[in-house]
Amino acid sequence: MSDSTHAAHTDGEHNPYVAHHFDNMGQQAGAAKLGMWLFLATELLMFSGLFLAYFICRMWYPDMVLGAHEYLSKTAGGINTCVLLFSSWTMAMAVRSAQVGKPGSKEDAAKIKKYLLLTLLCAGVFLVVKYFEYSAKFEHGMLPGKFYTAHLHGYEIEGLPHIFFGIYFIMTGLHGVHVLVGMGIMIWIYLRASRGEFSHQNYAGVENTGLYWHLVDLVWIFLFPLLYLVK
Amino acid sequence: MSEQPASYDLENPSEPNFYKAQKGLKSWLFTVDHKRLGVMYLASVILFFFVAGFLAIALRTELLTPAQDFVSASTYNQLFTLHGAIMTFLFIIPATPGALGNFLLPLMLGAKDVAFPRLNLLSFWIYSAAAVMLLCTLVLGGLDTGWTFYTPYSTSTGTAAGLAALGVFVAGFSSILTGLNFVVTVHRMRAPGQTWDRMPLFVWAIYATAVIQILATPVLAITVLLVFIERFLGIGIFDPAMGGDPVLFQHFFWFYSHPAVYIMILPGFGIISEILTVHSRKHVFGYKAIALSSVAIAIISFLVWGHHLFVSGQSELVGVIFSFLTFAVAVPTAIKVFSWVATLYGGSIVYNTPMWYGLMFLWTFTIGGVTGLYLSTISVDVHLHDTYFVVAHFHYVMMGGLVIAFIGGVFHWWPKITGRFYHEASGKLGALLVFIGFNVTFGTQFFLGHQGMPRRYFAYLPEYTTMHQISTVGSYILASGLLIAGFSLAMAFRKSAPKAGSNPWGAVSLEWKTSSPPIEHNFHDTPHVTGSPYDFPEIDKSGRTH
Ligand code: HEM
Ligand SMILES: [Cu+2]
Numbered sequence: 001m002s003d004s005t006h007a008a009h010t011d012g013e014h015n016p017y018v019a020h021h022f023d024n025m026g027q028q029a030g031a032a033k034l035g036m037w038l039f040l041a042t043e044l045l046m047f048s049g050l051f052l053a054y055f056i057c058r059m060w061y062p063d064m065v066l067g068a069h070e071y072l073s074k075t076a077g078g079i080n081t082c083v084l085l086f087s088s089w090t091m092a093m094a095v096r097s098a099q100v101g102k103p104g105s106k107e108d109a110a111k112i113k114k115y116l117l118l119t120l121l122c123a124g125v126f127l128v129v130k131y132f133e134y135s136a137k138f139e140h141g142m143l144p145g146k147f148y149t150a151h152l153h154g155y156e157i158e159g160l161p162h163i164f165f166g167i168y169f170i171m172t173g174l175h176g177v178h179v180l181v182g183m184g185i186m187i188w189i190y191l192r193a194s195r196g197e198f199s200h201q202n203y204a205g206v207e208n209t210g211l212y213w214h215l216v217d218l219v220w221i222f223l224f225p226l227l228y229l230v231k
Numbered sequence: 232m233s234e235q236p237a238s239y240d241l242e243n244p245s246e247p248n249f250y251k252a253q254k255g256l257k258s259w260l261f262t263v264d265h266k267r268l269g270v271m272y273l274a275s276v277i278l279f280f281f282v283a284g285f286l287a288i289a290l291r292t293e294l295l296t297p298a299q300d301f302v303s304a305s306t307y308n309q310l311f312t313l314h315g316a317i318m319t320f321l322f323i324i325p326a327t328p329g330a331l332g333n334f335l336l337p338l339m340l341g342a343k344d345v346a347f348p349r350l351n352l353l354s355f356w357i358y359s360a361a362a363v364m365l366l367c368t369l370v371l372g373g374l375d376t377g378w379t380f381y382t383p384y385s386t387s388t389g390t391a392a393g394l395a396a397l398g399v400f401v402a403g404f405s406s407i408l409t410g411l412n413f414v415v416t417v418h419r420m421r422a423p424g425q426t427w428d429r430m431p432l433f434v435w436a437i438y439a440t441a442v443i444q445i446l447a448t449p450v451l452a453i454t455v456l457l458v459f460i461e462r463f464l465g466i467g468i469f470d471p472a473m474g475g476d477p478v479l480f481q482h483f484f485w486f487y488s489h490p491a492v493y494i495m496i497l498p499g500f501g502i503i504s505e506i507l508t509v510h511s512r513k514h515v516f517g518y519k520a521i522a523l524s525s526v527a528i529a530i531i532s533f534l535v536w537g538h539h540l541f542v543s544g545q546s547e548l549v550g551v552i553f554s555f556l557t558f559a560v561a562v563p564t565a566i567k568v569f570s571w572v573a574t575l576y577g578g579s580i581v582y583n584t585p586m587w588y589g590l591m592f593l594w595t596f597t598i599g600g601v602t603g604l605y606l607s608t609i610s611v612d613v614h615l616h617d618t619y620f621v622v623a624h625f626h627y628v629m630m631g632g633l634v635i636a637f638i639g640g641v642f643h644w645w646p647k648i649t650g651r652f653y654h655e656a657s658g659k660l661g662a663l664l665v666f667i668g669f670n671v672t673f674g675t676q677f678f679l680g681h682q683g684m685p686r687r688y689f690a691y692l693p694e695y696t697t698m699h700q701i702s703t704v705g706s707y708i709l710a711s712g713l714l715i716a717g718f719s720l721a722m723a724f725r726k727s728a729p730k731a732g733s734n735p736w737g738a739v740s741l742e743w744k745t746s747s748p749p750i751e752h753n754f755h756d757t758p759h760v761t762g763s764p765y766d767f768p769e770i771d772k773s774g775r776t777h
Contacts, residue, residue, distance in 0.1 A: 021343035021754075023421075031346040031419040038411045042449045049453035049483060053468055054478060060504065111657075146465035160474040166466030 006209040032204040033211075040163035040215050043178075047219055050171050054151055054226060057163055064159030069230040071155070072140055072168070076133045080126050083218045087122030090115045095165065095210040098203035104196060112193045112206065119213065123183045130176055137165070144169045168227055176225060178216045185209050239755045240388045241733040244631040248650070252751035254677050258443070264349035266749060269334030270648065277717075278328045279362065283317040284710065286310050291672075307689035308375035309390070313368075315378035316395065316533025320402045322363050323633055324491065327357070327498030328409050329443070331435045331640050334648060336413060338742035339431050341758040346415040350408055358405035362698075364398030367391075377486070377687065382469040382480040384669055393462045396455040400432065403452040406494070409692045410444030413680045422741070422761035430742040431764040432521055436501025436643045439525035440594050441495070443490045443532065451487035454480070456707075461652065485536035495629060497525055499636030500567055506589040506643050507571050509738045511578030514765040517570035524563035530612055531560050541612045548607055557607035561645045564600055568593065579769075584658035584719070589640025591666050595631025600622060617687075620680025635665070638716060642657045645720060646731030654722035664712025671705030740764035 022028040046064045058065045094115035101108030141149030148162035189209050192198065198206055246252075249266045259267060290310050302310065333351065335406050337344050345351050369407045370393040376608050380399075385392045409710040417438045421430070458480070460466060467473030469480045499707075500521075508515040515521065532742060537553030545553075571593060580586065602624045606612050615621065645653050675698045680686075684695050691699065722728060734743040745754050 001262070021348065021349075027419055031415050033352075034418055035323060035415045036412055038414060038445055042407050042445055045446060046449035048452045049450050049457075054477070054482075056476075057468065060476075061474070079759055144464045144466045145461075148468075163474055166464065169464075170460060170466070196520075205259070209279065 004122060007203070015201055017197075027202045032208060036208040036211050039212060043215055045173070047171075050174065051222070051226075054160055054167050054171065057167055061163070064157070064161055066163040066230055067158045067165040068142075069227060071137075071140070071150075071157070072221065073133055073136070074226045074228050076129050077224050079105070080106075080129050081131050081224050083125050083129070084121050084220050087119045087126075088214055088217045090118040090122065091210045091213045094119065095203070098193075098198040098206040099105055099200055101199040101203070103199040103201050108198070108199065109193050109196050111191055112198055117189045117192065120186050120190075123179050123186070125178065126179060130172070137169075171227070175216070175219055178219070179189050180211050182209075182216050183194075203231065232362070236409065238369075241744075242747045244750055246750040246755070247526065247705075248746060249751045250748060261352065261353050263344070264751065265333045265337050265348065265351060266306075266347050266632050266753075267350055269330055269332075271355060272325060272329035272333060273331075273648075275359070275362070276322050276330055279317050279321040279345065279590045282324075283314050283322060284713070286314040286317070288706060288710055290314060291301050291703040293689060294379075294528050294691070294699045297691050297699075302689070304689050305375060307374040308377075308687070311687060312374045312377050313365075316365060316399075317376065318380050318629075319491075321358075321365060321398055321494045323629060324402075324406055324511075325358055325409070325465065326545065326637055327502065327633065328406075328413065328437060328440060328494075329569045329602055329639070331433075331502070331637070332409075332413060332498065332646040336416060336434060336437055337740055338753055339434050339740055339764075340416065340420055341425055341754065342416065342420035344420075345412050348418055354405045354412070355506070357408070361398050361402035361405060364394055364401060367393045368398070378645070379484060380458055381456065381484075382422055382477045383471065385458055386465075386469060390519070393459050395467075396462075396609045400452050400459070401614075403455075406444050407448045407452075410441035410448070413441040414445065418657055422758050422760055425741075426760075428519070428522075429760050429763055430499075432504035433498075433501035434499050435522040436499075436504070436525050439529040440494055440497045442526075443494050446495070446533070448489045449492035450483065451491070451691075453511075454487065457483070471647075476670045478540065478545070482536070483541055485539045486736050488684070489536040489539065490529075490532045492625075493528055494630070495633045496596075497528065499596075499633040502640035502643070503571060503589055503592050504533045505576050505738075506639050507640055508551050508587065508765050509584060509643070509736050510586040511575050511580045512767050512769055513524050513578035514763065514767070515572055516573035516576075517566070518763070518765070520566050521570050524566045525562040528560060531556065531563070535552065535560060538607050538612075541609050542616050542774075543722055549631065554607050554609050555567045558604065561600065561604060563740040568597055584653065584655060584662055585643035587659060587662040587666075588635055588642065589695075591662065592635045592639065595627055595635060595666075595669065599627030599629075600632050602627065615680060618680035618683055619676040619684045619686055622686050623676035623680060623773040625675045627677070629660065631669060631673070635669075638665075641720065642716075643736075644711060644742075645723060647734045647742060647747050647749070648722045650730050651723040651725075651728040652732055652735070654719045654728075657722065658719035661714075661716030661719055664708055664715060668705050668707070668709030668712050672702050672709055673705075674700045675705070692775040737767065 018025050018028055022031070070187060094112050097108060097111040101112065136145065139153075140155060141151075141153045142155070142161070142165050143149065143160050144166035148165060150157065152163065186209060189205055192205060236657065249264055253262075259271065262268060273474065290307070293300055293307060293310075298548060316362075321408055333345070371394060372389065372391040374395045375390050376388060376395075380392065380396060385396070417430075457466075457468070462467055465473070468475040469477050471477060504515060504521055510618060535557045537549055538557045541550055542553075602620070606615060607626060642653055642658060645651075679695055679698045679702070682695070682696075684691060731747050733746050736743070741758055741760070744758055
């Protein structure tokens with residue numbers, strides 16, 4: 001991958017961002033990136049448990065899942081999918097800006113900050129849309145498990161829809177928590193970028209944030225068709 | 232083998248050791264030094280071992296007579312649950328990676344620290360938070376689900392199962408972060424010349440363990456999270472009354488918890504490989520076989536979880552497949568045991584305390600492993616499931632395997648950690664009592680279980696009295712042996728305890744190429760590795776190089 005080649009020309013000269021226990025930036029950035037990939041693997045595995053629960057629910061009660069999913073808003077889900085896809089692009093641009101940025105250049109830092117802000121904005125839009133979706137579900141009593149009261153609001157869904165909505169809320173809820181955490185990390189990276197920390201000498205932080213954000217997108221790319229587009 | 236500039240005097244280093252390098256409580260609580268974190272883990276896991284051990288003694292004392300004596304049925308349930316949960320999540324899983332792994336891994340690789348020192352500190356704090364949560368269940372209603380949290384009981388019991396599930400969730404993150412840190416450390420932090428086939432076997436074992444920690448623990452995290460959510464939202468996926476399935480929980484749980492038993496035992500294998508070679512002065516037999524069988528075990532361990540569900544109603548075909556795969560795990564395990572025995576063969580064995588634990592391990596772990604084969608035979612398991620046979624089996628592998636190896640490892644590296652020698656005679660006496668006590672306690676339980684004594688009962692039929700009493704007496708012997716072992720280690724803290732020097736065992740791996748205790752940044756000059764960690768000088772003289 002590109003990290004070693006990018007970092008190679010900074011070896012030898014003194015790079016202030018290399019921690020004491022590493023020999024050079026190549027080693028440090030390589031470690032950071034490997035660590036991030038492993039972390040992403042654990043995230044995927046954690047979600048995989050929920051995906052398994054989803055598939056088992058769908059296998060047990062195919063008709064119920066079909067009936068219940070009609071009540072999820074395809075428009076809202078679709079908009080959010082587009083928003084997240086766009087945010088993946090802005091994030092990638094932020095990473096790119098850091099990789100080619102010159103140390104100490106105000107302009108380059110501003111570029112990183114611009115793309116981070118755009119990404120943050122997308123994340124915000126995503127959560128707002130999600131908020132409206134959730135409130136609609138709350139109003140109609142389409143809630144998980146024992147809180148499910150949609151039948152009292154005049155919605156007749158065949159079978160055991162409380163299981164479907166349980167899974168829906170857990171999966172999208174956990175995903176939403178990841179979006180929130182991602183926003184927190186981006187704010188932190190934004191502040192560091194303001195201090196001019198990132199450049200081609202040191203960009204592992206931005207890169208890892210990017211990797212994390214792509215994972216958050218990726219999970220949504222699976223959630224959307226599985227939950228909203230069953231038919 | 233390695234080269235270091237001869238100029239630096241390891242016995243009288245010019246730099247202070249890592250205990251003295253910084254002072255004050257804060258320098259410990261916020262340290263990022265892997266050695267200090269290792270020491271803090273060591274202190275914590277020993278504390279929890281004693282807490283949970285105390286509960287075990289209470290359990291055994293209740294079982295002295297068939298009737299109910301001094302604890303009520305529900306107290307008994309809480310005692311064994313806490314005993315199991317603390318031993319598993321706060322002692323055995325973090326013990327070797329957290330304590331010995333943290334201390335030794337960077338030293339053995341020739342690195343200055345692990346790849347992510349701050350993450351390492353975070354991992355320790357997360358572990359502490361989890362410990363507080365699990366202990367809080369004691370005062371907030373107790374916990375009586377068994378450490379396995381089986382649904383639907385765990386989602387309906389009035390005790391603090393929600394908090395406990397959250398505690399396990401949090402503990403899982405500590406384990407994941409440690410594993411992640413170690414994998415990256417092994418990949419990226421090796422000293423010049425430290426190729427994969429020159430790494431000490433302890434490193435290989437910790438590496439395989441870390442891979443399982445990364446791959447299995449997230450599934451446990453989501454499982455206990457689901458239990459937690461189930462308790463509060465009643466989503467119903469594990470609840471048959473609401474259209475869910477409790478067996479699904481068992482699949483989730485054992486998908487983690489079977490690999491987790493290898494998280495517990497693999498590091499023990501690594502310790503034993505080091506002890507047996509160093510104290511028999513022989514190059515380890517089958518280096519590659521031992522190293523790669525750890526990896527093989529790590530892989531197969533993900534494919535056998537169904538052996539815990541033989542009687543839970545899974546299909547017969549699936550049962551047969553899981554049974555077969557479980558037998559397969561025995562192959563790499565046996566490869567290890569044979570290699571260790573072959574290592575001892577013809578070696579000049581030094582019978583010191585670490586070696587005693589090493590030899591003890593070969594005995595107890597083998598019994599544990601072989602009885603596992605009985606249990607993976609479906610027809611036999613139908614009879615033995617949920618009896619004391621299972622209790623005996625897992626204590627032979629967990630206590631007889633990991634705990635024995637861990638204690639042996641602590642004795643072996645004690646001179647490195649403290650800079651002084653433990654007390655040899657009491658060390659041996661402790662080891663002897665542990666060996667006798669352990670086999671008396673748990674050996675009898677194989678017979679109890681075979682005769683039908685079910686596990687998790689506070690009272691029993693009078694027919695079982697004699698065996699239960701033998702077992703209880705055994706547990707007292709075991710406990711006294713452990714206390715004496717602790718005494719022997721504590722003797723190293725005396726002012727007059729003999730100094731160990733940098734390399735008291737004449738070992739070759741890198742952790743012995745620095746002062747005891749090591750200096751803050753481990754090595755004064757970056758070491759260069761030139762050969763196998765088991766090429767003892769004697770071997771070179773006799774002309775038998777490997
Ligand atoms: C001091 C020596 C020990 C004694 C005397 C002891 C005794 C016991 C007893 C009496 C039980 C309850 C059996 C039942 O009624 O089902 C038990 C369960 C258990 N023990 Fe130990 N134990 C000891 C050490 C250990 C160690 C070192 C570990 C693991 C590291 C361990 C792990 C467990 C587990 C996982 C359970 C099952 C708990 C459950 O089923 O929920 N024990 N032990
Ligand atoms: Cu198992």
